[in-house]
Amino acid sequence: MEMVQAKELVYEYEKRDDEGNVIGMNRAVDGVDIDVKPGQFVAILGHNGSGKSTLAKHINAILVPTGGTMWVNGVDTKNPDELMHVRQSAGMVFQNPDNQIIGTVVEEDVGFGPENLGVPTDEIWTRVEESLKAVGMLEYRTHSPNKLSGGQKQRVAIAGVIAMEPKCIVLDEPTAMLDPNGRKEVISTVQELRKKKQVTVILITHYMEEVIDADQVYVMDGGHIVMHGTPREIFSQVKELKKYRLDVPQVTMLAEELRNRGLDIPRGILRREELVRYVTELKEKEEKSHVN
Amino acid sequence: MSIKLENLNYTYSPGNAYEKHALKNVNLEIPHGQFVGIIGHTGSGKSTLIQHLNGLMKATSGALYYDGKNIYDEGYDMKALRSQVGLVFQYPEHQLFEVDVLTDVCFGPKNQGLSEEECLKRAKEALELVEFPEKYYHQSPFELSGGQKRRAAIAGVLAMKPKVLVLDEPTAGLDPKGRDDILDQIERLHKETGMTVILVSHSMEDIARYVERIIVMNHGEKLFDGMPKEVFAHYKELEQVGLAAPQVTYMMHDLKAQGMDVRTDVTTIEEAADEIMRCFHD
Numbered sequence: 316m317e318m319v320q321a322k323e324l325v326y327e328y329e330k331r332d333d334e335g336n337v338i339g340m341n342r343a344v345d346g347v348d349i350d351v352k353p354g355q356f357v358a359i360l361g362h363n364g365s366g367k368s369t370l371a372k373h374i375n376a377i378l379v380p381t382g383g384t385m386w387v388n389g390v391d392t393k394n395p396d397e398l399m400h401v402r403q404s405a406g407m408v409f410q411n412p413d414n415q416i417i418g419t420v421v422e423e424d425v426g427f428g429p430e431n432l433g434v435p436t437d438e439i440w441t442r443v444e445e446s447l448k449a450v451g452m453l454e455y456r457t458h459s460p461n462k463l464s465g466g467q468k469q470r471v472a473i474a475g476v477i478a479m480e481p482k483c484i485v486l487d488e489p490t491a492m493l494d495p496n497g498r499k500e501v502i503s504t505v506q507e508l509r510k511k512k513q514v515t516v517i518l519i520t521h522y523m524e525e526v527i528d529a530d531q532v533y534v535m536d537g538g539h540i541v542m543h544g545t546p547r548e549i550f551s552q553v554k555e556l557k558k559y560r561l562d563v564p565q566v567t568m569l570a571e572e573l574r575n576r577g578l579d580i581p582r583g584i585l586r587r588e589e590l591v592r593y594v595t596e597l598k599e600k601e602e603k604s605h606v607n
Numbered sequence: 608m609s610i611k612l613e614n615l616n617y618t619y620s621p622g623n624a625y626e627k628h629a630l631k632n633v634n635l636e637i638p639h640g641q642f643v644g645i646i647g648h649t650g651s652g653k654s655t656l657i658q659h660l661n662g663l664m665k666a667t668s669g670a671l672y673y674d675g676k677n678i679y680d681e682g683y684d685m686k687a688l689r690s691q692v693g694l695v696f697q698y699p700e701h702q703l704f705e706v707d708v709l710t711d712v713c714f715g716p717k718n719q720g721l722s723e724e725e726c727l728k729r730a731k732e733a734l735e736l737v738e739f740p741e742k743y744y745h746q747s748p749f750e751l752s753g754g755q756k757r758r759a760a761i762a763g764v765l766a767m768k769p770k771v772l773v774l775d776e777p778t779a780g781l782d783p784k785g786r787d788d789i790l791d792q793i794e795r796l797h798k799e800t801g802m803t804v805i806l807v808s809h810s811m812e813d814i815a816r817y818v819e820r821i822i823v824m825n826h827g828e829k830l831f832d833g834m835p836k837e838v839f840a841h842y843k844e845l846e847q848v849g850l851a852a853p854q855v856t857y858m859m860h861d862l863k864a865q866g867m868d869v870r871t872d873v874t875t876i877e878e879a880a881d882e883i884m885r886c887f888h889d
Contacts, residue, residue: 361782363782466650488780492776492780495811495850495851496849496850497648521783523783524854562783564854565853566858569854569855569876572876573883576880587857587861590858591865594862594883595866597887598867
C-alpha cells in the first residue's frame with residue numbers, strides 16, 4: 316500500500332472581490348498524481364505560488380480535494396470520520412515555527428502532540444526527551460520558546476511532530492530560515508528518522524542541495540506536476556528547471572559550466588566527489604595523451 | 608557617511624535568568640558606498656548588530672558614530688538617523704498594511720513629513736528602482752506573489768532615500784529565481800545610487816557572489832572581517848561556528864588534494880570554471 320497517493324487531485328477555491336462576491340475560480344492544484352511508498356524520501360520543488368504547499372496541506376487533511384482523491388496510509392482524506400487517523404499518520408512541519416509553537420516551555424510544547432493523542436504521561440516524557448535529542452535541542456528543554464532563534468524554534472517544531480511518531484512527515488520549507496549548519500542538522504535529523512524508524516519524508520524546499528538524496532523528485536508549476544524523476548534525471552535538465560524558476564545545486568551548475576566550455580563531463584552531476592573524479596580523470600587522460 | 612562602532616556591547620535582559628551578552632566589544636568601520644555581507648549562525652548576534660545601526664536598539668556600552676557623530680550623545684537626532692539608515696527586516700512583507708502598494712510605499716516618506724506630491728514621487732521612484740510592475744501599484748499588497756511583496760516592502764524603505772540600506776535575509780523563503788532577482792536588483796541599486804549596502808545572509812554562495820567584504824559574527828563577537836577570498840580561506844574555522852564556504856571552494860580544495868594545481872581561493876562558479884579550465888589549457 317502507498318503511504319501517500321493522489322489521483323487526479325484538484326483543489327479549487329473561489330476568488331472574491333472586496334465585497335465578498337465570487338469573481339471566479341482559482342485552481343491551485345490541477346490534476347496531480349503522486350505515489351509515495353512507505354519509507355521513501357520524496358521532494359517537491361516549485362516556485363512560489365506553484366501549488367506545492369497547497370498540495371502538501373492535503374496530506375494531513377488541512378485541505379481536502381475539491382476533485383480527485385488523496386489517500387494517506389490507505390485512507391481517503393475526504394472521509395471526516397478518518398480525520399484523526401489521517402493526522403496521526405502524517406505530521407506536518409511548516410516554514411514559520413512561530414505559527415506552530417504554542418507551549419510556554421520547550422518541553423511542554425513538544426509534549427503537546429502526544430498528550431493530545433492520549434499517550435501515557437511517562438511515555439510522553441520519554442518521547443519528549445528522545446525528540447529533543449534527535450533535533451539537538453535537549454539542553455533547551457526548560458527554556459521559553461520565544462527566547463529561541465528562528466532556527467532553534469524550527470527544530471523544536473520538528474521535535475513536536477516527531478514526538479507524535481507519525482508514519483509520514485511533511486516538511487514545508489523547514490530550512491528556509493536556518494544557517495548552513497542548522498540546515499544540515501535538520502536534513503540529517505530527518506534522514507536519521509527515516510533510516511531508524513522508516514518514516515516516510517516529503518520535503519518541500521527551495522534549496523536544491525537538500526534534494527540530492529531523494530528517491531524521487533516532483534516539480535510543480537501552475538498547479539501541475541511538470542517534471543518527475545530521480546534527482547539525477549531532474550538536475551540534468553538545467554534549462555528546463557530555470558524555466559520553472561528553479562535552480563540546480565552549485566556543483567551541478569559548475570559541472571554544466573565546464574561541459575559548456577568543452578570538458579567531457581556527463582549531465583546531472585550531484586555530488587562534489589563525482590565531479591572531482593571526472594575532472595581528475597580527464598586531467599590524467601590529457602597528461603597521458605601529451606606523453607604519447 | 609561612514610558607520611563606526613567602538614567597543615559596542617549589548618546585553619539582553621540584564622540581571623535576570625535570560626541575561627545574554629549578545630554583542631561583545633564590537634569594533635567596526637564601514638565606509639560609505641561599501642557592499643558588505645554579514646554572516647553568522649543563528650543567534651550569533653547579527654540581527655542584534657544591525658538593529659543598532661539605525662538606533663533601534665541602544666548599546667549597553669560603547670559608541671556608534673554615524674558620519675562622525677556619536678548617536679548616543681544627548682540631543683542626537685534619531686529620527687534623521689532612521690531616514691538615513693534604512694532597515695529591511697526579515698520577511699518585510701509582514702509589515703505591509705496599506706490598502707494598495709503605492710500608499711504603503713508612501714508611508715515612510717509621509718512620516719518624514721514630506722508633501723503628498725513628494726511622497727508619491729518618491730514612492731514611484733522607489734518602486735521603479737526595484738522594478739515593481741506599474742500595473743500592480745493600486746493593488747492590495749496582500750494579493751501579490753512572495754517576490755513582489757518583498758519588492759514592495761524594500762521599496763517602502765528606499766522611498767525614504769536612505770544612504771545606507773541594511774537587509775536582514777532579504778531572500779528567505781523565495782524561490783531560486785526570486786532570490787537571484789532580488790539580489791541582482793540590490794547589486795544594481797548599489798552600483799547606480801552608490802549607497803552603502805549591508806546584507807545579512809545565510810547563503811554563503813550568495814554572499815560570495817555579491818559582496819566585497821564579509822563580516823563574520825560568532826557569539827556576539829566579530830570573528831573575521833575581510834574580502835570573501837580571505838574569509839572563506841578560513842573554511843575550517845567557519846564550519847566550527849556553524850557556517851561553511853561556498854560549495855565551489857570545497858571543490859577546489861578537493862581537486863588540490865587530488866594533486867591538481869588549482870588555486871583554492873575561489874568563491875564563485877565562474878572563478879572555479881576559469882581555474883579548472885586553466886589546468887587543461889596549459
